[in-house]
Amino acid sequence: MRTHVIDHPLVDHKLTTLRDERTDSPTFRRLTDELVTLLAYEATRDVRVEATSITTPVSPTAGVKLATPKPLVVPILRAGLGMLDGMVRLLPTAEVGFLGMVRNEETLEASTYAERLPDDLSGRQCYVLDPMLATGGTLAAAIRFLTDRGADHITAICLLAAPEGCARLEQELADLDVPVTIVTAAMDERLNDKGYIVPGLGDAGDRLYGVV
Ligand code: URA
Numbered sequence: 001m002r003t004h005v006i007d008h009p010l011v012d013h014k015l016t017t018l019r020d021e022r023t024d025s026p027t028f029r030r031l032t033d034e035l036v037t038l039l040a041y042e043a044t045r046d047v048r049v050e051a052t053s054i055t056t057p058v059s060p061t062a063g064v065k066l067a068t069p070k071p072l073v074v075p076i077l078r079a080g081l082g083m084l085d086g087m088v089r090l091l092p093t094a095e096v097g098f099l100g101m102v103r104n105e106e107t108l109e110a111s112t113y114a115e116r117l118p119d120d121l122s123g124r125q126c127y128v129l130d131p132m133l134a135t136g137g138t139l140a141a142a143i144r145f146l147t148d149r150g151a152d153h154i155t156a157i158c159l160l161a162a163p164e165g166c167a168r169l170e171q172e173l174a175d176l177d178v179p180v181t182i183v184t185a186a187m188d189e190r191l192n193d194k195g196y197i198v199p200g201l202g203d204a205g206d207r208l209y210g211v212v
Contacts, residue, residue, distance in 0.1 A: 001170050003161070003182045004042060011038050015185045018159070019201045028207045029082060032131070035159060035185055036086030040127075043155050043183040044090060047071055048125060070094055072121065072151075075129040076101050076142055077114065079205035083129040083157065094127070099145065101138045103195075110138040112145065122150035131204040133161035133182065134197050136168035143169075147178050158184045159204070162197045 017023055018031045048071075049064035070093055075084045077100040088094060100114030118124075126146050130139050133156070143154050161184040173180055188197045201207065 001166075001173060001180045001182065003166055003184070003187070005161075005187050006039060006042055006183065006185055008038065011035060011185050014038075015159070019199065021202070023207075025207060025210065032082045032159065032204075032208065033086040036083045036129070036157065037089050039157050039159075039183050039185060040087050040090040043127060043157050043181070044071075046125075046153070046155070046181070047091070048153075066091075066093060069124050071125045071127060072097055072118070073127045073129065074099055074117065074142070074146065076138060079131045079208060080129040082204070082208040083131060083159075087127060087129060087157065091127070099128075099142055101142060103135075103138055105195075110141045112141070115145070117146075117149065120150055121146060122152070124151050125153040126151045126155070128154060128156040130156060131159040132197055132200070133158040133165040133169075133184065134191055135162075135195050136165035136172070139165070140169050140172040143173060143176075143180060147176055152178055154178060155181045155183060158182060159186075160184060160197050160200060161187050162189075162191050163187065164191050 014031050014035050048067040050067040052065045053062050073087050073094045073096045075081050097117035101110045102113055103110050128142055133139055139156055188200055190198050192198050
């Protein structure tokens with residue numbers, strides 16, 4: 001597994017406002033959107049392309065286009081939905097599948113409550129959207145779900161990550177022969193005893209959509 005922490009002053013600037021408890025939901029949603037587009041630029045560095053030829057107004061030339069099968073973007077419900085627009089802005093022709101996972105707040109274990117994904121993901125590059133890589137339970141389960149269906153290249157985009165979550169992913173996915181990359185805006189200090197990232201930004205779903 002490869003972890004890529006984006007080092008860019010604009011990312012740090014937007015992340016600082018995102019973390020601030022005074023930032024309201026509309027601003028939080030806008031900043032999430034902008035941050036994801038910046039992260040997506042790095043996260044798609046390995047997106048598969050194939051050769052094509054076109055003609056400019058001046059001459060024929062060779063170029064590339066996104067390969068088929070098209071990449072699949074998979075937001076993890078609920079908070080991952082807040083990252084979808086920012087991602088598809090950069091990859092407008094990608095397909096989008098949905099995975100609903102919920103974390104039991106006592107055991108911190110993740111389970112699937114909804115999914116809308118192709119049965120066969122053979123040869124698909126998947127971009128998983130999950131804002132908070134905290135314990136790693138949800139993301140490990142989501143990645144396992146996708147590779148069990150045949151996905152052969154996984155990139156997870158997270159706003160924030162905790163070292164404990166990355167360690168758990170390393171351990172739980174050690175047997176996978178599929179490349180997994182985590183792209184994040186920051187690697188925070190640790191988790192607290194409730195499984196929240198410290199300093200973090202609080203509950204990403206609540207800050208995006210309110211407490212429901
Ligand atoms: N999920 C969140 O929304 N925030 C955290 O800090 C950890 C998990």
